Amino acid sequence: MANFPFKKLPADSAERVAPMSQVEMALDTLAAILRILGEYAADQEHQEPEAFVRLCEGWAQHVTIASPPPGSNEPASGPGSGPVAVGGPPKSPETARRDWSGVREFVRDYAKNSTGHTRTVLTDLRQVIWVFIQNLSHSLSTEQEADERIKEQLGRLEHLAQGTATGELKREVLATIVKLGEIVEQRRKTHHERVESLGAQVRILGNELETARKENEVDPLTRLFNRKAFDDYMARSVELARAFGQEACLLLIDIDKFKTINDTFGHPEGDTVLRRVSDTMTRIFLRKSDFVARCGGDELAVVLRETSIKESLALGERLLRAIRAISMDREGVRFQLTLSIGAAALKPGEEPQSWVERADRALYQSKRDGRDRITAAE
Numbered sequence: 001m002a003n004f005p006f007k008k009l010p011a012d013s014a015e016r017v018a019p020m021s022q023v024e025m026a027l028d029t030l031a032a033i034l035r036i037l038g039e040y041a042a043d044q045e046h047q048e049p050e051a052f053v054r055l056c057e058g059w060a061q062h063v064t065i066a067s068p069p070p071g072s073n074e075p076a077s078g079p080g081s082g083p084v085a086v087g088g089p090p091k092s093p094e095t096a097r098r099d100w101s102g103v104r105e106f107v108r109d110y111a112k113n114s115t116g117h118t119r120t121v122l123t124d125l126r127q128v129i130w131v132f133i134q135n136l137s138h139s140l141s142t143e144q145e146a147d148e149r150i151k152e153q154l155g156r157l158e159h160l161a162q163g164t165a166t167g168e169l170k171r172e173v174l175a176t177i178v179k180l181g182e183i184v185e186q187r188r189k190t191h192h193e194r195v196e197s198l199g200a201q202v203r204i205l206g207n208e209l210e211t212a213r214k215e216n217e218v219d220p221l222t223r224l225f226n227r228k229a230f231d232d233y234m235a236r237s238v239e240l241a242r243a244f245g246q247e248a249c250l251l252l253i254d255i256d257k258f259k260t261i262n263d264t265f266g267h268p269e270g271d272t273v274l275r276r277v278s279d280t281m282t283r284i285f286l287r288k289s290d291f292v293a294r295c296g297g298d299e300l301a302v303v304l305r306e307t308s309i310k311e312s313l314a315l316g317e318r319l320l321r322a323i324r325a326i327s328m329d330r331e332g333v334r335f336q337l338t339l340s341i342g343a344a345a346l347k348p349g350e351e352p353q354s355w356v357e358r359a360d361r362a363l364y365q366s367k368r369d370g371r372d373r374i375t376a377a378e
Helices: 014-039 049-065 100-163 167-210 227-244 258-265 267-284 309-324 352-368
Strands: 248-255 291-296 299-305 327-330 333-336 339-345 373-376
Touching: 014 049, 014 100, 049 100, 167 227, 227 248, 227 291, 227 299, 227 352, 248 258, 248 267, 248 309, 248 352, 258 267, 258 333, 267 291, 267 299, 267 309, 267 327, 299 309, 309 339, 309 373, 339 352, 352 373
Parallel strands: 339 373
Antiparallel strands: 248 299, 248 339, 291 299, 327 333
């Protein structure tokens, strides 16, 4: 920035008032910001709201009238120190001493503490939601088993009734069977409608909570989610599928001949390849519920909720075309990238480990068939 010379004004010049008023205006504005911070502060774990408001007011007075900063042991006399009542004579902005680093630390500590508290609350809320989904899933499974036993018993009664020679008894038993069947069907229908309504609300909340993932769930090289986040998301996707009958598909992805790239051109070029592929994937899978992760090395994965295997294969083909269009040049050698992909639709009642294993087998089938392709699991 260029340095411009300023003309020194006489002490009695009226023009000297202008810079002084600007300083005072800046101090008043900063004090107002500190008071607004106290008025609309977010929750903090170890700070009561009333105490924080008093701290903000203390720092605001320190800025405007140079009173001692909160928590200091400065004496109550001398220029730039000592408590001054609100509305008392302000000290000269030029001569008063102020703890500017203290103001910055106070605001920084507030931002850090409130952000940490908010993240903790969101994490706890997310865990409560997923525990609820898990319990609901188990409850639905138990009730379904009970309904099946009732239907089985009714089937036996119906068989017995058809075989008896007593016409009146036969009619009564058959009427009971019909009535019980109607009750079971009505209960199932009502229950299904309630679960659908609740499921829609939970899915919305679940998607919102997923956006609040912490930074330590992100791979630093590719900015994709890491293996821990992938495992958590897989478990939750399985629970959602059990509870609400959602379709879900998994794509496991390897960069073809990635080891050769690393060995030939070095790991920095391998890192560049990983970033290029990761950036392309995030442009292909755009929905909030599309989960893209780096599981380790050149192993990548995409979890697609509410997506059929047909739709997943189409998205996989789109990704293959986008990667083929990437041309890399290193040390005068030009090479193109390709991927091998395995796709697996989640089966009813399937566990995450089995889901991953089927997608992995499909991935290796793509490699055996010549790479640069996507294969659907059986």
